[in-house]
Amino acid sequence: MLSISEAAKLTGIPSYTLRYYERLGLLPPSKRSSSGRRFYTEDDLKFMKFIKSLKETGMALEDIHEFVKDGCILEKINSDVQSTPITPSLNKRIEILTRHLEGMEMKKKELEGVIDATKVKLDTYYSMLKDGVEEK
Secondary structure, three states: OEEHHHHHHHHOOOHHHHHHHHHHOOOOOOEEOOOOOEEEOHHHHHHHHHHHHHHHOOOOHHHHHHHHOOOOHHHHHHOOOOOOOOHHHHHHHHHHHHHHHHHHHHHHHHHHHHHHHHHHHHHHHHHHHHOOOOOO
């Protein structure tokens, strides 16, 4: 069992963010000691890292919440008891990821344009230096 500060250090997610994610419902309520201190398991850490990876792609917290609210699909598939069908959850996740991928592709094109413009500007400056242009 890990404290919130240990979980924060191991996941790279600040403690206050972990508390915020719990309030939003992105993280399930943490387990508590008898004194009320939060503690986490290795499975909790894996889930935190998964949420962090989605956030690092630029996914909105609302979409992350929708994505994870049905729990782990792989766990449901691997369990002997499937009380609810997983197809609706799969379809929802496909929709979220498709929309997110389209947004990332648009950002990638914008960034490629900025990169190209920066390279042109650098080439211009290097040419000016090569030609001996001095500041006035």
